[in-house]
Every structure is written in structure tokens, then in C-alpha cells.
Amino acid sequence: MDYELSEKEKERKKNFQDFCKREIVPLAEGLAAGQGKGPEILRTLLKKLGEAGHLGLSLPVEIGGQGEGLVLQMAFGEVLAKQSPVAHLAAWTSGIHCGHLLYRFWTGEGKKEILGDLLSGRKIAxxxxxxxxxxxxxxxxxxxxxxxxxxxxxxxxxxxxxxxxxxxxxxxxxxxxxxxxxxxxxxxxxxxxxxxxxxxxxxxxxxxxxxxxxxxxxxxxxxxxxxxxxxxxxLGAEVLQESWEWDALGATVGSIGLIEASLQAAFEYSQERQSGGKPLGAYQEVTFKLAEARAMLDTARLLGQKAAWMKQIQDPEADTLISCAKLYASEAATKCTGYALQILGGKGARRGCPASEWLLAAKSNEIAGGTSEAHRIKIAKRVLDSV
CATH class of the missing domain: 2.40.110.10 (Butyryl-CoA Dehydrogenase, subunit A, domain 2)
Structure with a gap:
């Protein structure tokens, strides 16, 4: 399987990245500022993401989606998570996680209308x-x-x-x-x-x-x-399993975004900050951390892409690989955001610098979507069953 995006998909991803910087980041900053308008701001944010097609990217066109593959959904989610972990988690929960559950399992009246409202951001789940x-x-x-x-x-x-x-x-x-x-x-x-x-x-x-x-x-x-x-x-057990998988995929995407954001911040600071008459990036202790973070970023991304592809083709091993991807990406994010905070030093620990927030979010991702321990138990059981 080739996970490389086509030139058209790369252009769409770049356009979505520019859109997030321009439209979503200011709203996410408004959420963080508080002022008692959280639900109102969130509704505006999700409407914008719905209009951009993100919420229904991997759902069929006939219900208001874009009809694209899940690998592209993961790529777009990574872009959003890098710009705003808050926006990613809210969007993934409402449009993607709940949207896919309702599309697959809901048989009641008004299914098309309900999904249309969720994918457009007019309603929140x-x-x-x-x-x-x-x-x-x-x-x-x-x-x-x-x-x-x-x-x-x-x-x-x-x-x-x-x-x-x-x-x-x-x-x-x-x-x-x-x-x-x-x-x-x-x-x-x-x-x-x-x-x-x-x-x-x-x-x-x-x-x-x-x-x-x-x-x-x-x-x-x-x-x-x-x-x-x-x-x-x-069918409750089947719906529950599906919910766990979407939760784990969302945490995987969020973790990849955090790794990428922290790596970029750490690299840029290592080139700017001088110590002993030379940039921090000239010291081996710093470059080793950057190199390890880059290796973990690519590994987490490839695991996430393969897990998404296997889920899309309904491979019976998909749930195990989703657990592998979630476990690795969330723990790698905790390590990489910790590296970034260490490289940023006093700057990273100041109020207003996102590095400390990234570390907290990364640790939260080890718990949300199934704890690391729960995923290890699941993976180990599959390994033992195959022996």
C-alpha cells in the first residue's frame, strides 16, 4: 500500500493548513481565553471546519461528506492537531467519531438530516x-x-x-x-x-x-x-468496539500533531538560541533529541496511516494495529513534547508558551482513547492468540 498523497491531495492539505492558521487558530485562542463564551465559539469553529469539508472528509457524498479515504482524513487531522489540539479533539469527537458511528449503526428517522447537520457543523455531537x-x-x-x-x-x-x-x-x-x-x-x-x-x-x-x-x-x-x-x-458490543477504534485513531492523530508541533518549535529555537558562542543546535545533546523526535514522528505517522488503511478495507487485524498506533504515538508524543520543553528551557516553562500545554495534552492522550495499559493488554492477547 502506498500512503503517499497525490499532488492534488498535497495541495488540498496545504490549503487546509493555511485555512486553519487563518480561521481556526484565532477561534481556538478565543476558547483558551475563556470569557464564558466557550460553547458559542466552539459552534463557530466547527461550522467553519464543516464548511471546509473536514468533518465529513471520509464519509459518503450522499450524506454530506466528501467521499475520501481514511488515510487522507488522518492527514488533515494531523494538520489541525498541530495547529490546535483543542480544535482537533472537538472536531474528531463530533463529526468524525460520532458521525461514523451514526452512519454505520443509526437506523432511525432523519438519519440523512442528522448527519448533514453534524458534518456541516450546524449541530454538535x-x-x-x-x-x-x-x-x-x-x-x-x-x-x-x-x-x-x-x-x-x-x-x-x-x-x-x-x-x-x-x-x-x-x-x-x-x-x-x-x-x-x-x-x-x-x-x-x-x-x-x-x-x-x-x-x-x-x-x-x-x-x-x-x-x-x-x-x-x-x-x-x-x-x-x-x-x-x-x-x-x-449490537451494543459491536458499536462499543467501533467507538473505541475511532477514539484511538483520534488520539493517534492528535499525538502525531503534537510531535510535529513540538519538533518544529524545538528545532527553530535551537537555531536561534546562542549558548557558549554557538547555537544550541550545534550541541550533540540537542541534535540527538531532535533526531529521535523526527524518527518517532515518521514511525507514528506510518503506523497511523497503515492502521487507518486497514480499518478502511475492514482488515480483521485492524483493531490490533489501531492499538499499536495509539500506544506508540501517544507515548512518543509525551517523550517528544518533553524533549521540546527541555530544549526551550525557561522560555518553554513561561505562561503563554504552548510547550507545557503540549506536554500535558500528550500525557492526556496516553489515557484518552484507552489507556496505554489497556492497549498493551489487547496487543499482548492478540500476540499470544497467534502463537
Whole structure:
């Protein structure tokens, strides 16, 4: 498989990079500045990304997408993540992660309209999967879904919902109660934010993602139609697996963007800063860090591209390679952003310099999308099963 972009795709990527610098970075800076307008700014930001075609790049044209491959989606995501980790995470969650879940599994009314709204940025989606008492493992979810008079009712609390305070729609995971299955059967539901019995509380922002609207969602016997379950009853585990894969791919792309941003900043500073009468970049200790960061950037990018391609062709080994890519890229990003902070020295530790934020964001990516430990367990199991 040749992952090299065509000349036309390279031109589109360059145009998207210029667009992000011009249109998205100022909005992301506005999010970071606070001023209580986070949801409003986020809505404007996602509309601009929707108009640029980023949110639906890898989804079919007939539902408002661009019909391109997932490898190109990863390349565009890398550009956005380098410019703004916050914009990348918000966009990936709403248009790409939730968009692909709804495209594949949603069978209810208004599918085309809902997806059209998400991919254009007119509406925002959030994922409600993690619970306050549980992280990567969703066994024994406290959020309960019960059948009630031909419909459904959902009760429980979800935490760390990216886009939550600004969301129009939630993709919610819960346990559908069944007499024959203690603890219930995992299911995913599409829940409008305006539904009665649903409350969103603003949470403290995630480390390294200043200004990103994050919230917890409380469901108090929230009433839903029976058709709200994605894929119908019995497919919850498949929807959950798909969600984990999109989460891991998003963290992979975000990590690659962080590596590239930190490498560029460290290199430029190493050429400008003088020490002992010569540039920092003339010292072997510095050049070794830059060389290692470049090697990790290319390795992470190639792993991510191959994982995306394997998912696109529905290769049965795709989920394992996605775990490999996420594990490597997130840990490499932590190492590379740490190198950048070390090279930048006192400048990197000052308020206003993004280097310290990059390091926090990189570490967050080792946790989000499945912890490094969870991915190691998954990879090891596949290795042992193949022996």
C-alpha cells in the first residue's frame, strides 16, 4: 500500500493548513481565553471546519461528506492537531467519531438530516461513554436503560464528555436491562440534548486542552423512543468496539500533531538560541533529541496511516494495529513534547508558551482513547492468540 498523497491531495492539505492558521487558530485562542463564551465559539469553529469539508472528509457524498479515504482524513487531522489540539479533539469527537458511528449503526428517522447537520457543523455531537466510577473498562456500567411502555428510560451519570456543554446530540452507552443477563447488555443510544430529564454540568477543562468544553451528563429517567438504540438490541458490543477504534485513531492523530508541533518549535529555537558562542543546535545533546523526535514522528505517522488503511478495507487485524498506533504515538508524543520543553528551557516553562500545554495534552492522550495499559493488554492477547 502506498500512503503517499497525490499532488492534488498535497495541495488540498496545504490549503487546509493555511485555512486553519487563518480561521481556526484565532477561534481556538478565543476558547483558551475563556470569557464564558466557550460553547458559542466552539459552534463557530466547527461550522467553519464543516464548511471546509473536514468533518465529513471520509464519509459518503450522499450524506454530506466528501467521499475520501481514511488515510487522507488522518492527514488533515494531523494538520489541525498541530495547529490546535483543542480544535482537533472537538472536531474528531463530533463529526468524525460520532458521525461514523451514526452512519454505520443509526437506523432511525432523519438519519440523512442528522448527519448533514453534524458534518456541516450546524449541530454538535458529544460522546457519553465514561462513568465517574469507571474508566477504560465498561463492565458493570451504572447507567441503566430499561424498557418502559414501548419506549426506553435511561438513568445514570456520564463524565468527561468532550463537547458536552455545547452538544445538541449525545451518543450514550448504557446497560440495557435483561432478566436473562445480570448487569444488562451494553447498548448505545442517540439522545437529543433537549430531551427532558437530561442535565449537563460543566466540568473542569482537561489538562493540555484549555478552553475545550467538557461536561458531565446526568440522566434522570430520561424517556426515549424504542428506536433510539444504535443498530438495535444485540449490537451494543459491536458499536462499543467501533467507538473505541475511532477514539484511538483520534488520539493517534492528535499525538502525531503534537510531535510535529513540538519538533518544529524545538528545532527553530535551537537555531536561534546562542549558548557558549554557538547555537544550541550545534550541541550533540540537542541534535540527538531532535533526531529521535523526527524518527518517532515518521514511525507514528506510518503506523497511523497503515492502521487507518486497514480499518478502511475492514482488515480483521485492524483493531490490533489501531492499538499499536495509539500506544506508540501517544507515548512518543509525551517523550517528544518533553524533549521540546527541555530544549526551550525557561522560555518553554513561561505562561503563554504552548510547550507545557503540549506536554500535558500528550500525557492526556496516553489515557484518552484507552489507556496505554489497556492497549498493551489487547496487543499482548492478540500476540499470544497467534502463537
Amino acid at each position: 458529544a460522546l457519553a461513554r465514561t462513568e465517574p466510577s469507571g474508566g477504560t473498562s465498561l463492565k458493570g456500567m451504572a447507567t441503566k436503560v430499561v424498557e418502559n411502555q414501548g419506549g426506553l428510560r435511561i438513568s445514570g451519570r456520564k463524565a468527561f464528555c468532550v463537547n458536552g456543554p455545547a452538544a445538541d446530540l449525545f451518543v450514550v452507552f448504557g446497560a440495557l436491562q435483561k432478566p436473562e443477563e445480570p448487569g444488562g447488555e451494553v447498548c448505545a443510544l442517540l439522545v437529543p440534548a433537549a430531551r427532558g430529564g437530561l442535565e449537563v454540568e460543566v466540568e473542569e477543562e482537561a489538562a493540555g486542552y484549555r478552553g475545550l468544553p467538557v461536561g458531565s451528563v446526568l440522566f434522570r429517567e430520561t424517556a426515549l423512543d424504542a428506536g433510539s438504540i444504535l443498530g438495535g438490541a444485540g
